[in-house]
Amino acid sequence: MAVGHTIGLDTDLVKAAVSRIQDRPFRVIQRNGMIGNGDDGLATHRHDLQKSDETKKSTALRYLAGREKEAKRNQKPSPWKPRGNAAATARDHSGDADIKFYSACFCPFSQRVWIALEAMGFKYQYCETDPLRKPKPTPLLEANPRGLVPAIWQGGWACAESSVILEYLEDTNSTIPLHPTIPKLKAICRLWIDFINTRIVPSFSGALLATVDEARSQHMEMLQHQICELTQAADEKGPYFLGDQMCLVDVHLAPFALRLSRLAPFRGLNLQALPARWKGWLDALEQNPHVRSTMSTDALYAQSMNDLLKGFRGISD
Ligand SMILES: N[C@@H](CCC(=O)N[C@@H](CS)C(=O)NCC(=O)O)C(=O)O
Known part of the structure; x- marks a missing residue:
């Protein structure tokens, strides 16, 4: 769908979306929870074809508005950027580094890994990534085929799941342990x-x-x-x-x-x-x-x- 296309009742897009649902049979919802054709005398909730058309049109409009919103989102790198202290830290770690850290600033699971990277003094590159984007960003999928943040990528090797990444960082860092030794x-x-x-x-x-x-x-x-x-x-x-x-x-x-x-x-x-x-x-x-x-x-x-x-x-x- 073309981004920026105006949504209005007369557009071809609306007509196409309406026609997709137009051919569905006219149903009567009965108060007993069954769906029927209304011939059995039990139906108490019915509406005429005009009302049905209006409902279908607004369903189509909502569907198109949702698709338009998604298409706009997918054109941009990420709708969110770290702000405040996190923005300064992300800037300090924007250069290329051995560990690429795919994170979303709103995501608590990502922040777990971020805290550990900072606390243990790792060199890493902060990569703000939108995990809700469709299709998912390719570098994220390469680091985590499930497409969830956080994920890390290190010299052709990848790891996901915040708890697992934290254990990995703990195992590879010898200076500042976050697990007790006993x-x-x-x-x-x-x-x-x-x-x-x-x-x-x-x-x-x-x-x-x-x-x-x-x-x-x-x-x-x-x-x-x-x-x-x-x-x-x-x-x-x-x-x-x-x-x-x-x-x-x-x-x-x-x-x-x-x-x-x-x-x-x-x-x-x-x-x-x-x-x-x-x-x-x-x-x-x-x-x-x-x-x-x-x-x-x-x-x-x-x-x-x-x-x-x-x-x-x-x-x-
Ligand atoms: N169990 C995972 C959860 C990660 C997670 O759910 N991340 C969310 C963002 S807060 C995500 O990427 N969601 C994308 C989606 O659901 O498609 C972990 O601990 O890393």
């Missing part, structure tokens, strides 16, 4: 990372995605319960999970914790009931230089929230 403590960290991925992240996305108040409160209640569980397992004084040093549990959690406080007001989520230990943890994450250097402005997170939700829907599809 095997039993390391196992405990992995257990809580799994808890974040399999419990906290789904509750977070569920609370943001829910359109019905009841479902939203259920997810929120679950999330609060899980956050309490996590804080009880964390070092008593903190401020981080293991004490005064940030570890991979904090890196997994930080992007979600920080987005929760920024996005909650837009979805009517109440965070008052969260424990004091959580507030101290959140403050420490906000102040951490590596977390800060990968944070965009609050406005960026608010404006890109719909794309974040689309990304989450992609996960559950």
Whole structure:
């Protein structure tokens, strides 16, 4: 479809789209949930052909408007650019480097990897990538055939999935470890990372995605319960999970914790009931230089929230 084509009732495009659905048989929706031809006397909801045509036209218009929006998006590199501290960090890492890091600034999974790259002092090239673009950008597909960010590409080798990339970075970096060296403590960290991925992240996305108040409160209640569980397992004084040093549990959690406080007001989520230990943890994450250097402005997170939700829907599809 030609980009910039005016959508109006008389255009050929609308006619073509209408004719695609025009030939469908005229149906009567019955109150008992069945669809019939209206001859059985049960039908209570019917409309005439004119009304049916109007409905088909507006369906066609919505379809065309959606396609036009998508086509426009696909012509541009990415609708989002890192802002604030993240913009400066992305600029500092815009030159060619051994590790190419495909990331979307709105994506919490990408930010996990970004924090670790910064904290461990890796040389990397930041490549802002729109994972929602169709078709997906070729370099992203080469790095991750599933087409999700984050992904890294290193000399012909590629890796995806934030938790796996974080383990890889940890294994290849000898100077600043983010996992404890004691095997039993390391196992405990992995257990809580799994808890974040399999419990906290789904509750977070569920609370943001829910359109019905009841479902939203259920997810929120679950999330609060899980956050309490996590804080009880964390070092008593903190401020981080293991004490005064940030570890991979904090890196997994930080992007979600920080987005929760920024996005909650837009979805009517109440965070008052969260424990004091959580507030101290959140403050420490906000102040951490590596977390800060990968944070965009609050406005960026608010404006890109719909794309974040689309990304989450992609996960559950
Ligand atoms: N489990 C993945 C999740 C990554 C993910 O869902 N990324 C979203 C952006 S936040 C994405 O790329 N979505 C694109 C799509 O759904 O097509 C990870 O931990 O890396």
